Amino acid sequence: MSDLRAESRVIDGGPVVARVVVRGGGSIGARHARVFGQLGADVALWPVRPRPASSTSSGPGVHTPAHSSGPGVHTLDDSAGPAALAAADLVVVATDTGRHVADAVAAxxxxxxxxxxxxxxxxSRAAAEPLADHPRAGDVWIAAPLRAHEAFRHLLTHLPEIGRPLFAHVRCQSWLPDWRPDRDYRQSYSARPDEGGVLRDLVHELDYAEVLLGRPTLLGARLEHTGPLDMEAEQAAxxxxxxxxxxxxxxxxYVTRPTTRGVTLHGPHGSLEWDLTTATVTRRDADGAATTEAFPVDLDRDTVMATQAHAALELTPGADRAQRHTAGAPATLTEGLATLELCDQARTIS
Structure with a gap:
């Protein structure tokens, strides 16, 4: 991991470490805090409420043991949190979805x-309006760690080689109870109809598809609320x-075993397939001859998040699109809101 101090401000001849506040002390907040700390940032973790130790979800079909927030990370209480926001170079909002906008606006x-x-x-897109209308909306990143995968950046570079028009199939299918084996999935945010469901939970797939293929016009959608899981939010889309x-x-x-996650793209000159479960990209030429490249670094979630973290501090959301993609930067707020609009449309026409 590179050190964030390399591009920090310099005062009186000495470097000043980047100041990061992580709002929310759950598994994802603790991971953000640890990753920024490993990069050399001065990290303050400001929990919303105490959280018991548990396993952390690494996404569909993958789970890892819980980790502490790491050395160099200090915890704030509500008396010290507001002042820390004011001094922060970056505030990571990792609270419940229903309070994302309020916490971002507060920062x-x-x-x-x-x-x-x-x-x-x-x-929903409507719920995001106070943030979209904020005079500093251009200073907001939306987490999109799949953009920080080396395999994704490879795919983006080589996509023109298979020609146009394209047909693509995007998939993210797994078994929700496997995400956090020591916790009842029915108690997770994923199962909540107002904050969870696959459209919100797996929105990263919609984000990277738009980067690869452009702004979508939705033609059809089917959401499934019934199935093998006991939950109100949609189980499949x-x-x-x-x-x-x-x-x-x-x-x-949320209802498939074993896990399958990735995208297959077909064009007149061949195909490309990104398999996230194996961190590989396979290119097939027009005759079917296949070449596979592996990107094992993508299997280390902390490394992927470190790439995103570094870019979030080094760049601004207004940076050139190509520069952001090369660096593995998060999505802009405009891009994040576009995926919300697609989800809203799917709920409307389903």
């Missing part, structure tokens, strides 16, 4: 230089959309 109003908001930005360059099908669900 901006306090004077934080930038905000990195966990996905999704809000439960199947979407169909088109862009200027592609027709896309997308399957998101």
């Amino acid at each position: 901006l109003d306090a004077g934080a230089a930038r905000v990195l908001l966990e996905k999704p930005a809000a439960p 199947t979407l169909l959309w088109h862009t200027d360059v592609a027709t896309v099908t997308c399957r998101l669900d």
